[in-house]
Amino acid sequence: MDKKFSGNKPLLFQLSAMAPHAPVQRVISVEESIFQKNQDQAKKNREFFDRRGMKVFNVMSSPGSGKTALLAKILPRLMGRHPLCAVIGDQETSLDADRLQKAGVPSLQINTHSACHLDADRVARALAKIDARGVCGGAGGTDLGGGGADGAASGGGGADGAASGGRARETTDLGSAAHADLQGIEWLFIENVGNLVCPAVFDLGESFKIALLSVTEGEEKPLKYPVLFQDADLIVISKSDLLPYLDFDRQLLLKNVRVQNKKAPLVFCSVKSGEGLDELMGQLEDLNSANISTTKNHAFLERETLTMEKP
Numbered sequence: 436m437d438k439k440f441s442g443n444k445p446l447l448f449q450l451s452a453m454a455p456h457a458p459v460q461r462v463i464s465v466e467e468s469i470f471q472k473n474q475d476q477a478k479k480n481r482e483f484f485d486r487r488g489m490k491v492f493n494v495m496s497s498p499g500s501g502k503t504a505l506l507a508k509i510l511p512r513l514m515g516r517h518p519l520c521a522v523i524g525d526q527e528t529s530l531d532a533d534r535l536q537k538a539g540v541p542s543l544q545i546n547t548h549s550a551c552h553l554d555a556d557r558v559a560r561a562l563a564k565i566d567a568r569g570v571c572g573g574a575g576g577t578d579l580g581g582g583g584a585d586g587a588a589s590g591g592g593g594a595d596g597a598a599s600g601g602r603a604r605e606t607t608d609l610g611s612a613a614h615a616d617l618q619g620i621e622w623l624f625i626e627n628v629g630n631l632v633c634p635a636v637f638d639l640g641e642s643f644k645i646a647l648l649s650v651t652e653g654e655e656k657p658l659k660y661p662v663l664f665q666d667a668d669l670i671v672i673s674k675s676d677l678l679p680y681l682d683f684d685r686q687l688l689l690k691n692v693r694v695q696n697k698k699a700p701l702v703f704c705s706v707k708s709g710e711g712l713d714e715l716m717g718q719l720e721d722l723n724s725a726n727i728s729t730t731k732n733h734a735f736l737e738r739e740t741l742t743m744e745k746p
């Protein structure tokens with residue numbers, strides 16, 4: 436298959452490749468500006484997190500591979516050591532934030548509606564809402580003026596201003612003195628929308644990317660969806676309790692992961708049996724101590740720009 440259709444390029448780029456006589460220059464400009472806008476906000480987010488000393492973990496996987504189940508299991512245990520909260524992206528409902536709240540984790544749901552991934556602006560507006568609604572347990576009340584009701588605070592419902600009514604402000608200035616309620620928060624977990632492709636290419640300003648793959652999805656996924664695995668700082672293979680019932684080849688999976696990523700630690704775990712959970716929490720602590728801020732998405736953007744065919 437033509438490399439242009441390999442599945443890792445944003446939709447607009449693929450469309451331009453499918454229609455060689457279309458105004459390619461124009462399509463490329465739109466895509467570049469979408470990415471640039473996101474990168475600009477991601478940079479602001481990262482600066483905000485860095486100033487606060489917050490570590491941000493962006494958890495990505497396909498739908499149903501066990502992101503929420505895993506977070507609901509380990510975050511309550513980590514909260515004693517690191518004040519934390521969570522932001523969860525789904526197209527609709529606040530079900531996942533409700534699950535985390537029930538587990539005792541301060542959480543806020545973002546509904547992306549038609550979008551298949553979170554972006555830096557949505558995350559910025561969610562942080563403003565955390566302040567406004569006191570989701571993290573503080574006094575709250577400091578709204579950065581994000582305008583529309585972004586997503587649904589857990590249990591509260593609400594419309595996404597940007598997507599449904601355009602009421603939300605386009606960007607939120609994370610450089611202001613607000614976010615009183617995020618004071619003291621050390622770790623922020625972002626559960627991205629279930630999708631192996633798009634979340635991998637949208638920088639949220641996170642410190643670390645966590646790629647999750649469940650054993651029921653197949654050993655070949657790192658080869659078919661490389662970007663997520665290439666850029667991951669930590670790779671989690673979930674639902675290991677199901678291995679006795681599957682023809683799953685651990686060695687093959689490992690080999691396929693290492694084709695894409697030679698360095699990231701890989702942990703098999705299960706929320707049912709408890710396997711790997713202590714190791715996983717240890718790996719999070721190690722990332723925390725490593726004290727690096729990821730800028731790998733910039734590299735991805737540059738790669739894509741370089742390979743674009745000009746008319």
Ligand SMILES: Nc1nc2c(ncn2[C@@H]2O[C@H](COP(=O)(O)OP(=O)(O)OP(=O)(O)O)[C@@H](O)[C@H]2O)c(=O)[nH]1
Nearest residue numbers: 497498499500501502503504629674675705706707
């Ligand atoms: N056997 C087994 N089932 C699991 C495990 N982790 C999650 N599940 C089940 O997998 C299903 C999906 O889990 P979720 O946590 O909702 O998955 P998710 O990745 O958050 O899904 P989305 O938010 O829709 O992308 C649920 O029925 C869980 O009970 C596990 O370790 N072992």
Ligand SMILES: [Mg+2]
Nearest residue numbers: 502503531626
């Ligand atoms: Mg979930």
